[in-house]
Structures are given as C-alpha cells and as structure tokens.
Amino acid sequence: MAIWHSIEKPTLLLNSDIARRNIRRMNEKAKAQKIRFRPHFKTHQSAEIGEWFREEGIQTITVSSLDMAEYFARYGWQDITIAFPVNIRQMDTLQNLAKRIHLGLLIESPEVAQLLGQCLKSMVDIWIKIDCGYGRTGISWNQPSEVAALITEIRRIPQLNLRGILTHAGHTYIASSQEIVRRYREAIERMNRLRNELGEFGSLEVSVGDTPGCTLAGDLGEVDEIRPGNFIFYDAMQLHFGVCHPEDIAVALACPVVARHPNRNEVAIHGGAIHLSKDYFKDGEQAIYGLVALPEGDNWSKPLPNAFVRGISQEHGMVHLSSANMQSVQVGDLLCIIPVHSCLTVHAMRSYLTLDGKIISTLNKD
Amino acid sequence: MAIWHSIEKPTLLLNSDIARRNIRRMNEKAKAQKIRFRPHFKTHQSAEIGEWFREEGIQTITVSSLDMAEYFARYGWQDITIAFPVNIRQMDTLQNLAKRIHLGLLIESPEVAQLLGQCLKSMVDIWIKIDCGYGRTGISWNQPSEVAALITEIRRIPQLNLRGILTHAGHTYIASSQEIVRRYREAIERMNRLRNELGEFGSLEVSVGDTPGCTLAGDLGEVDEIRPGNFIFYDAMQLHFGVCHPEDIAVALACPVVARHPNRNEVAIHGGAIHLSKDYFKDGEQAIYGLVALPEGDNWSKPLPNAFVRGISQEHGMVHLSSANMQSVQVGDLLCIIPVHSCLTVHAMRSYLTLDGKIISTLNKD
Numbered sequence: 001m002a003i004w005h006s007i008e009k010p011t012l013l014l015n016s017d018i019a020r021r022n023i024r025r026m027n028e029k030a031k032a033q034k035i036r037f038r039p040h041f042k043t044h045q046s047a048e049i050g051e052w053f054r055e056e057g058i059q060t061i062t063v064s065s066l067d068m069a070e071y072f073a074r075y076g077w078q079d080i081t082i083a084f085p086v087n088i089r090q091m092d093t094l095q096n097l098a099k100r101i102h103l104g105l106l107i108e109s110p111e112v113a114q115l116l117g118q119c120l121k122s123m124v125d126i127w128i129k130i131d132c133g134y135g136r137t138g139i140s141w142n143q144p145s146e147v148a149a150l151i152t153e154i155r156r157i158p159q160l161n162l163r164g165i166l167t168h169a170g171h172t173y174i175a176s177s178q179e180i181v182r183r184y185r186e187a188i189e190r191m192n193r194l195r196n197e198l199g200e201f202g203s204l205e206v207s208v209g210d211t212p213g214c215t216l217a218g219d220l221g222e223v224d225e226i227r228p229g230n231f232i233f234y235d236a237m238q239l240h241f242g243v244c245h246p247e248d249i250a251v252a253l254a255c256p257v258v259a260r261h262p263n264r265n266e267v268a269i270h271g272g273a274i275h276l277s278k279d280y281f282k283d284g285e286q287a288i289y290g291l292v293a294l295p296e297g298d299n300w301s302k303p304l305p306n307a308f309v310r311g312i313s314q315e316h317g318m319v320h321l322s323s324a325n326m327q328s329v330q331v332g333d334l335l336c337i338i339p340v341h342s343c344l345t346v347h348a349m350r351s352y353l354t355l356d357g358k359i360i361s362t363l364n365k366d
Numbered sequence: 367m368a369i370w371h372s373i374e375k376p377t378l379l380l381n382s383d384i385a386r387r388n389i390r391r392m393n394e395k396a397k398a399q400k401i402r403f404r405p406h407f408k409t410h411q412s413a414e415i416g417e418w419f420r421e422e423g424i425q426t427i428t429v430s431s432l433d434m435a436e437y438f439a440r441y442g443w444q445d446i447t448i449a450f451p452v453n454i455r456q457m458d459t460l461q462n463l464a465k466r467i468h469l470g471l472l473i474e475s476p477e478v479a480q481l482l483g484q485c486l487k488s489m490v491d492i493w494i495k496i497d498c499g500y501g502r503t504g505i506s507w508n509q510p511s512e513v514a515a516l517i518t519e520i521r522r523i524p525q526l527n528l529r530g531i532l533t534h535a536g537h538t539y540i541a542s543s544q545e546i547v548r549r550y551r552e553a554i555e556r557m558n559r560l561r562n563e564l565g566e567f568g569s570l571e572v573s574v575g576d577t578p579g580c581t582l583a584g585d586l587g588e589v590d591e592i593r594p595g596n597f598i599f600y601d602a603m604q605l606h607f608g609v610c611h612p613e614d615i616a617v618a619l620a621c622p623v624v625a626r627h628p629n630r631n632e633v634a635i636h637g638g639a640i641h642l643s644k645d646y647f648k649d650g651e652q653a654i655y656g657l658v659a660l661p662e663g664d665n666w667s668k669p670l671p672n673a674f675v676r677g678i679s680q681e682h683g684m685v686h687l688s689s690a691n692m693q694s695v696q697v698g699d700l701l702c703i704i705p706v707h708s709c710l711t712v713h714a715m716r717s718y719l720t721l722d723g724k725i726i727s728t729l730n731k732d
Contacts, residue, residue: 258451
C-alpha cells in the first residue's frame, strides 16, 4: 500500500472510519438518553476532526486550555467549556474570547469568582468544579456548605451565569471494567446528592465526563451533560481495562525497526518518549508503553500476542516480540504501536496521516 | 521583576549563566584530560544555545535523529554524529546530508552496513554501537567475535570509514552516585577490553557518554570521546542521584497556581504531562514528577523543602507543599517546577524564556 512505502520516520496513523464510528456511537448513546453531548476536544486537538463532530450535529464542546478554546473558536465553535480551573493570569485573553463566543468556565473558589467579576465585561457560564473522589481539583462532593457559599458569591456577580456542578471522574482510569461502572454510578450518585442538598438555589445542571464510565455504563444516569474525549480514538490503556475492543482503536504510531536482538526477542524502533509520551500501564510486574501491531493491507493488524513496548527513552522504543514474530520482523520494517494514552501521543505528534494518505493537522501544527 | 509579570501560562525558564557555566566546566574537564568533547545536542535542541558551545571552541556534536542533524547542519555544524541506529527508511535524506557535512553513523549489523554501501555516494564515519549492560541497542561488549565480523564487513565497503566503538552507559541513570562512578568505570573497562580484543583491526577509538558518569568520574578514563548532553541543564533526577547541586540546574517550568487545597497541603498548577513529560523518579514510595521552587528576585529559589509535584495529568500538576508554603502561595502565583528530565521538558516546551526576558527557539519552534 502507498502509505506504508511513504513512511520514513515515526508517523501517527489515523483510521478515520473507526474514529467517525466512535463519534457516532457516543453521540447516539447520549441522544437516546436525552443528555447533552459536549465532547472533549483535547484528545484530537484538530479543527478538521472537529468537523466530523459537527457533521453529527454536535455544537457544544469541551477543551482543556484557553489556547485550545481560542483555536476552536477560530474554526467556528461558538459554545465551549474550558474544563480547567480559570488561570487568572490569562484574564485579558479570557475577556477577549468571552466577547466572541458562549464560554463556560470552571471555578472552585470565591476569590476567582470575585476576580472574574472585577475583570470580565461579557457574560460567561460558570460550572462549579466538584471532586467526587479523584483528588485532583474541585470542592469535595461532601462539602455542600462550601459549595453553597461559593454559589452565594457567584450569584452576586452579574457577569456570572451559574449553570451547575461539574466533575471529572478521573479515578475511573485506575480500575477494572466492573469497578469503572461502579465508580461511575457512585460519582453520579454523589453529584445528585449534592444537587439535592443545594435545592434552595434552584435548578442546577450536572456535568460528568470520562471515557471509561461513559463507554461502559449502559445507563448514563441522571446527568445533563457528558464530556468524554478519549473515546474518539481509545488506546492500549482503555483496551487493557476492558473499556474498548481492539477494533475500536483509531490511532497507531508507525515506527521503523532500527535494530534486531533475536537473543532476547527484542527489536529497537525509532519511536520513543517524544512520540508516544512516557505513559504506561502495569500488566502484573511488567510496565507496558505500547502494544504492537503490523501493517496489514490498508490497515494495521490486531495487537500481536505476547508483544509490547517494554521501555522507552527519548527517541528509542524497546519492543518485545514473540519468537515467531521475531523471525519475520526485519530492520527497516514498520511496527504499528498502539499508544498507551492516545491524548498524549496526539499532543506529542501534532499531526496525523490517515490510512488513505491525507495529513491532518492539529492546534500545534496548523 | 519584569519576566514574572509577563508570564501567563506554563513557560520554560532558562538561566543562561548556569547553562554556560555547565558547558565550560564539562569542556574544560574533557580538554584537561585530552578527550574530544562531542556534546549531545538532544537536550537543548537549539541553534542559538549551540552558539554558546561554539564560543568555547567546540566543533563536534552529537544528535539523536537525522532531523536534528539537518537542523544543526543548517546552522553551520560540520561534524555531527547521529547517536541512534541508522534508520534505513531515511536513506535519501541521509545521503543528502552526508554530501554536505562530516557525518558519523552508528551501526550494529552487517545488513545495515551493506545497505549503506549500496546507497551512499559520500564517505561517512562509522561507529559500532556496543551494549555495555544497558540492554537497549548495540552488540554486547562480551561478543568480540560478532564485532569482528561486523568490522570485516565494514572494511569491505569503501564509503564507510570505521572510527571505533561507541556506547551509551545509560544504566548509570538508575543508580546512586557511588554506583554511577563504579558503573562508568566498568563501562570504560569493558570498552577497552573489547578494543584490545579487536587489536588486529588497528587503532579503534572509544566513545562514551552520559551525564552522570562524565560529571561524577574525576578521571574520565581511557576514552577518545565523551558525549554527555543533559549536563547543560541537569534536572531533578540528576539532583536526586547526587549528580548535581541545586545551583547547577539551569531550567525550570514557571506554572500558574490555579487552585488551592489547604486541607491536603496541595495546590493545582497549570503545568502537566504535555509540558513536563510524564517522567518521574521514586523517593521511597512517592513518585516525584518535579521539585518546586519560587520566583526569587531575578531567579528561582532553591527547591522548597518537603515540596514536590505528586502527580500530573494532561494539563494539570498536583503539587504538595509544606504547611508554611501552603499558607503563602495564592491562586495566580507562579511556582517554578524543576523538571525531572530536562531533555523531555525542553522537547515538550519547544522554546525558552531567559531570565532577562529573551525568547530562545528550538528545532521544533524556529
């Protein structure tokens, strides 16, 4: 096939059919349950891929930084939530963007609410960031009085339109598939308990979002909005935790083999931390930095049995292969590495090559 | 100070005085021992910083990819070793570069030597990659007959000028400071034992290179060339293993504080895996993703006691602080994070801000 021949160095492959199917599937699931779908665009980071969402009728999106919000606003997205605590050092840029689009912001402290009140000239939507157990950011779900005090403050500030409470159930990433569903439900329950306790403030929306929970939970529960991102591509980590099947994974990093070590069933590839990121998961004692597939027709194969990236440095990957694969793989061949964490690999690579040979750019490589 | 005020988002700070002192120190050490200094430019990746080496009289450099070699060749570097096994899929680009500069290549198999013979029209220097125990790439140091067979092959090919044997003693990265020196000496011993066993082939050079060994070993030993890279900036990992002092570290990532969690002595910063990389070291059971300093006059402070980045996701860092620092650090303040692995942080950030407010670009951000 033409694309295999043209690849000289680490190249991020994108199967656009799979990505589009993943988008449709999650969109239909949300629609059927009458839940607003606000996909997180930090995974693909691409205006062109954004259009695939637009084709499905999606108008509302999530991003992880103000820079990313500005990028997608340039491409016509008018309703964007920045799912990251407001960085008050960027107030001028924020104000500028708030003038032009319908902007949603996350806050978790009265000081930031007050500062927004002093600086903003346009209305913004406000979501209060709740920590449902992940322990990263947000007010703990079991501190309703703290949330109530913040709401009281927000209500005093005319530019702030309080929409509701928002959480990222990120702790679903470190669990088995049953555990993922159980924890997703627990997060929904906690958010609704908090919403009820805040009943005096009128109707508040609940926004949740993570790929494992939104994929595995048949019933998305009593929420107004979901914000998963990774589901467009999935990755080796999601496969490992039973969130997706191999045929749901839409990206792979094509890497040239540069050395063979048959005595230890290993090859070295050009493809390291600066391409894949250093994310890994543990399979027993073994750290896994990627799974391994082969070019196969105009796609990559299923992951090879007993094959994985066992370690990476800046430019190298050290790949363990089965004895059978070891014999056939030669220096100069390509391996297709299924990344452990597709969001970070996409960010590192900054552009895609589709299986029909088209280059798709991202925020960082326009 | 002007620079603190101007910083709105994660920004890689560079103390150029420290970096220049680190360059001078390593250069003088090599010169005093009559060893060729061929610094690895994968750490700084910047033409402008390259000039600081040139000012010290350095003409020979190491890079980790053909792209990086092309970049530095554009900026007048004429003697470059690509310390990465030849990627035969890039043969045309390689041939093009070999025409223009004095190029050194690494090989470890007769097949690649033969392919170079078929494709190259210009002379290149050849280094045989030796594995001294790191287990990444190269022929094992205790397989002299395999090396001899490869040399015989190389000697048959007129475009290949065999220079010697080369190793990256990368396993020094996972050891204590005494252990680092012991292993550096062991690697030198193994390389020289191999060189002696290959005596029939005439004089072969020995090239070694890693920052921990080259920094800590007073006597660099019987080698012809050293190729450390990280020493220009050092980082939290090198500090942890006793390779450098806090005042030797030349880079820090300035990160805005976006949320405070006094109940657990933590703040959240804008600064995550896409800025720092996901590299970490373990201090006991605790994974450390960065050390923490504060802006102090026109520099950053020493690392704060009992403070570290305890976890990172795509854009966030979760920072543990002492109770005293917790009280004074406010939302909107900057923390200066000492990266765990400066090479990867530089690659992720793609440009620097010097302490006197100058932007320095890299290969990936011209």
